[in-house]
Amino acid sequence: MTSSKAPIVEARIERWPIEGSFTISRGAKTEAVVVVAEVRHGEVTGRGECVPYPRYNETPEATLASILGMKDAIGGGLDRQALQSAMPPSAARNALDCALLDVEAKQSGQRIWDRLGRTAPLPRVTAYTISLGSPETMAAAAAMAAHRPLLKIKLAGDGDEARIAAVRKAAPDSELIVDANEAWTEANLEQNLAACAQAGVTLVEQPLPAGHDAALGRIKRPIAVCADESVHDRASLNGLRGRYDAVNIKLDKTGGLTEAIAMADAAAAQGFDIMIGCMVATSLAIAPAMLIAQQARFVDLDGPLLLSRDRDGGLRYDDSTVYPPDVTFWG
Numbered sequence: 001m002t003s004s005k006a007p008i009v010e011a012r013i014e015r016w017p018i019e020g021s022f023t024i025s026r027g028a029k030t031e032a033v034v035v036v037a038e039v040r041h042g043e044v045t046g047r048g049e050c051v052p053y054p055r056y057n058e059t060p061e062a063t064l065a066s067i068l069g070m071k072d073a074i075g076g077g078l079d080r081q082a083l084q085s086a087m088p089p090s091a092a093r094n095a096l097d098c099a100l101l102d103v104e105a106k107q108s109g110q111r112i113w114d115r116l117g118r119t120a121p122l123p124r125v126t127a128y129t130i131s132l133g134s135p136e137t138m139a140a141a142a143a144m145a146a147h148r149p150l151l152k153i154k155l156a157g158d159g160d161e162a163r164i165a166a167v168r169k170a171a172p173d174s175e176l177i178v179d180a181n182e183a184w185t186e187a188n189l190e191q192n193l194a195a196c197a198q199a200g201v202t203l204v205e206q207p208l209p210a211g212h213d214a215a216l217g218r219i220k221r222p223i224a225v226c227a228d229e230s231v232h233d234r235a236s237l238n239g240l241r242g243r244y245d246a247v248n249i250k251l252d253k254t255g256g257l258t259e260a261i262a263m264a265d266a267a268a269a270q271g272f273d274i275m276i277g278c279m280v281a282t283s284l285a286i287a288p289a290m291l292i293a294q295q296a297r298f299v300d301l302d303g304p305l306l307l308s309r310d311r312d313g314g315l316r317y318d319d320s321t322v323y324p325p326d327v328t329f330w331g
Contacts, residue, residue, distance in 0.1 A: 006075045007041040007103070011067040011095070013060045017308040022280050023131040025156040025183035026055065032280040032307060035063045037095035039074065044106040047330065048098030048288075050091035050252050051279035055229065058091050066092035080104065080258060089233045089255030097256025098288045098330075105331050112331035113291055116261065121290040121324040127152040127177060127300040128320055135159070135166035146171040148320045152205075152300055157183040161195040168199040177298060179205040182229055186215045197222040203298060205248060205275070206230065216243040226275050226298070234263045237270060246273035248300075249292055257288040264292050273297040280306050283314030287325035290315075 016032045032051065039046045052058035070078070070087065078086060080100040087093040105112040113120050130141050132154040145151060151174045153167050160180070168176065176199065184192055184207040196204055206228040208215060213230055226246035231237065232253045240247065247267050254260040264274055275298035276289050283304050293299045301322055304310040316323040325331055 005042050006077075007039050009068065009071045009074050009096075010038045010040070011064050012036055013064055016282055018280060018306055019308045021131065022129075022306055023133060024154045024179070025132060025181040028131075029280075032282070032303070033060050034281050034285065035060055035067065035091065035095055036284065037067045037092075037099045039096070039099040039103050041103050041107065044103055046099040046102030046104070046106065047284060048095040048100075048102065048256075049281060049284035050095040051281050051285060052091045053252060053279065056090075056253075063090070063092045063095075066090070067096055070096060074100075084255070084258060087255065089253065089259060091252045093255035094251045094257075097258050098251070101257055101288065102330055111327065112288075116291075118261065118291055119294050121294050123318075123321050123323045124290070124293045124296075124299045124301075125149055125320050126302045126305075126317075126322050127298065128302050128305060129300075130154065130167060132156050132163075135162040138163050139166035139170040142167040142170040142174075146174060148174060150175045150177070150298075150320065152176075152302075153178045153201075155180045155183065155192075157185065157188060157192075160184075160188075160192050164192075164195050164199045164201065176201045177203040177205065177226075177300075179228070180207045182206055182209040184208055189215055190219055193219075193222055203246065203275070213243055221245070224273065226273075228277065233259050234266045237263070237267060237272070240272070241270070244272070246275055246297065248275040248277045249296075250277045250279070251285070251289055252279060257291060260289075260292055264295055268295065275300060277301075278303045282307065282311040283325070284311055284330060286315055286322070287330040290322070290324045293322075 052063040127150045205226045210229040224245040227244040228248040274296045276292040276296040277300045281303040
């Protein structure tokens with residue numbers, strides 16, 4: 001269905017409690033603060049969700065203001081393609097991009113992957129995150145999750161050898177990937193990589209700080225290394241060769257699914273493995289990422305699993321298997 005009425009943009013900040021706490025090298029949090037954008041066009045309403053990230057100087061309040069600042073432009077006919085140049089890659093653009101895609105699907109009566117000429121998404125196994133803590137605490141958490149096929153381990157630099165060994169002992173049959181969140185240094189890089197290799201870790205995510213990762217190109221990497229903070233959109237793929245084997249695509253970094261799809265295709269063409277990642281968020285933030293999950297070697301879409309509760313009608317999770325969104329939910 002279509003309507004001649006001008007689109008109306010609305011947005012709000014929401015807070016979703018985390019089950020326990022979520023801890024990485026940069027700190028801990030007990031709730032997910034998300035911003036939801038809604039684009040109402042006639043009888044249909046499209047929704048998108050983003051997570052502003054302090055690492056990139058984003059706040060919920062500034063993100064909300066940025067979304068609402070596009071009211072007049074979208075009301076005046078600015079479409080999803082024009083949005084890509086009207087806003088920089090950001091959490092705010094992600095929420096609007098995904099809301100506009102949802103509107104597009106609802107108005108056309110097609111699923112969004114059919115509209116975009118992409119493969120219909122199938123269920124995928126997602127990683128399950130073990131928060132940073134002492135080796136003993138992390139081992140206990142890993143033991144409770146040891147039935148899951150893929151675990152993502154948060155690390156912090158000093159003491160990581162003991163953390164890795166403790167988790168591996170507690171979850172002997174799980175595939176392990178680790179995320180240092182830029183916390184390693186050139187001094188402990190090779191030692192920590194060796195410890196990961198010894199424990200049978202498959203992938204190390206962003207070991208060194210973005211902009212200070214040249215050492216990755218000077219050493220022999222015993223396992224694959226994935227760029228996260230060092231890569232945002234297609235423009236940032238240049239310069240990763242020789243340092244990274246994979247790239248972590250997150251919609252909040254790319255500024256939405258539109259750029260994420262283009263980036264995934266470009267990364268694959270350049271020989272990078274693809275990881276699709278997420279922030280701690282509800283299923284509304286994860287649903288669009290399921291399109292990228294189809295071509296990803298590593299899927300890390302466990303955000304809703306870390307919450308005390310998810311959004312009504314959200315994605316179906318059977319243990320670590322996540323299913324595509326229902327037509328009534330998104331896309």
